[in-house]
Amino acid sequence: MQQRIWLSLAHMGGKEQAFIQEAFDTNWVVPLGPNVDGFEADLEKYLQTKPKTIAALSAGTAAIHLGLLLAGVEKGDEVICQSFTFSASCNPIVYLGATPVFVDSEKESWNMDPALLREAIEDRIKKTGKRPKAIVPVHLYGMPAKMDEIMAIANQYEIPVVEDAAEGLGSTYKGKPCGTWGRFGVLSFNGNKMITTSGGGALICPDQETCQKAIFYATQARDPYPYYHHTHIGYNYRLSNICAGIGRGQMLVLDEHIARRRQIQKIYQKAIDPIPGCHIMDNPSTDSNSNFWLSCIVIDKEQSGFSAEDLRLFLDSRNIESRRLWYPMHRQPVFAQAPAYLNGISDACFEAGLCLPSGSSLTDEEIENVISCIQHIASRK
Numbered sequence: 001m002q003q004r005i006w007l008s009l010a011h012m013g014g015k016e017q018a019f020i021q022e023a024f025d026t027n028w029v030v031p032l033g034p035n036v037d038g039f040e041a042d043l044e045k046y047l048q049t050k051p052k053t054i055a056a057l058s059a060g061t062a063a064i065h066l067g068l069l070l071a072g073v074e075k076g077d078e079v080i081c082q083s084f085t086f087s088a089s090c091n092p093i094v095y096l097g098a099t100p101v102f103v104d105s106e107k108e109s110w111n112m113d114p115a116l117l118r119e120a121i122e123d124r125i126k127k128t129g130k131r132p133k134a135i136v137p138v139h140l141y142g143m144p145a146k147m148d149e150i151m152a153i154a155n156q157y158e159i160p161v162v163e164d165a166a167e168g169l170g171s172t173y174k175g176k177p178c179g180t181w182g183r184f185g186v187l188s189f190n191g192n193k194m195i196t197t198s199g200g201g202a203l204i205c206p207d208q209e210t211c212q213k214a215i216f217y218a219t220q221a222r223d224p225y226p227y228y229h230h231t232h233i234g235y236n237y238r239l240s241n242i243c244a245g246i247g248r249g250q251m252l253v254l255d256e257h258i259a260r261r262r263q264i265q266k267i268y269q270k271a272i273d274p275i276p277g278c279h280i281m282d283n284p285s286t287d288s289n290s291n292f293w294l295s296c297i298v299i300d301k302e303q304s305g306f307s308a309e310d311l312r313l314f315l316d317s318r319n320i321e322s323r324r325l326w327y328p329m330h331r332q333p334v335f336a337q338a339p340a341y342l343n344g345i346s347d348a349c350f351e352a353g354l355c356l357p358s359g360s361s362l363t364d365e366e367i368e369n370v371i372s373c374i375q376h377i378a379s380r381k
């Protein structure tokens with residue numbers, strides 16, 4: 001049988017080991033150093049943010065945690081989060097002793113529905129007498145959320161936005177990079193994301209002072225004393241200088257990798273959209289420029305004769321990995337008690353959608369293989 005085709009693999013550019021070697025040669029084998037500084041500077045340049053406003057951290061989840069903390073989220077608060085996402089978007093809300101309030105998606109981008117966001121804010125104020133403390137929209141699979149509308153609502157109610165761009169590095173909305181719209185932006189460099197540091201993340205901050213605060217919390221909240229003195233509870237969330245070396249190497253190939261993922265989405269679209277009942281998720285308008293971290297197929301079972309789960313099982317039998325879309329947070333047993341404002345969109349997407357192999361290291365032959373499997377299952381029914 002052919003080698004397994006994976007959903008999204010780490011894809012090294014070739015220069016990563018040189019940065020790691022340099023770290024070893026200079027004995028910077030610690031969670032700070034030239035690679036951490038260099039990686040942050042690379043990200044700031046890429047995202048066109050001011051210098052010293054991005055803090056490299058051990059994970060995207062850590063970045064969400066610190067973003068919420070710096071946004072002032074405390075025990076007993078409510079935080080609005082997109083329901084259609086990975087659990088890492090909302091777990092940190094609970095770390096802080098706050099309650100997630102889930103908001104469903106609009107159907108163009110599958111991200112937070114601005115109309116429902118407004119409704120949720122109004123209703124929470126009515127029910128609790130308090131405004132939610134933060135809003136967490138997500139750019140799912142790299143597709144930009146309607147950030148202009150979300151920011152207008154957030155600004156009207158003066159609620160800070162922690163923008164989860166863990167999947168959205170390189171995507172833009174109305175020309176502005178995802179991750180730079182909210183008061184805080186979150187990136188992830190986990191193994192299967194746009195670029196990897198083997199594991200890591202970053203918090204994009206509004207200014208240098210806030211970024212310093214993020215780094216303070218990420219390095220055990222040590223006060224500037226000659227001995228270990230603490231006025232705050234800290235975390236061990238800084239990125240290692242070794243991992244940051246991988247990140248610096250990855251930044252050299254980021255644009256290439258984004259171009260390849262976009263190309264893969266186009267190849268799928270051209271071959272699959274003509275199949276009855278099948279559709280490849282695309283930018284809803286020229287305002288959105290997705291990085292197409294993952295290409296998603298949407299299947300109308302009535303028309304196609306097979307479901308997303310049928311296709312997943314069939315691809316798996318052909319040694320191809322695919323993945324169901326995120327199971328919405330309002331459906332998760334662990335969040336059963338959380339308030340939710342729903343319109344049925346994320347439930348429908350979950351039922352009909354499947355993520356196809358999309359990694360930038362996939363060959364044209366592998367993509368053709370995936371496509372012919374889909375054509376095969378479609379012709380069988």
Ligand SMILES: *Cc1c(COP(=O)(O)O)cnc(C)c1O
Nearest residue numbers: 059060061086088089166188190
């Ligand atoms: C991957 C991911 C995260 C978490 O990032 P880690 O680096 O894995 O901690 C958060 N939100 C979304 C939407 C993600 O896909």
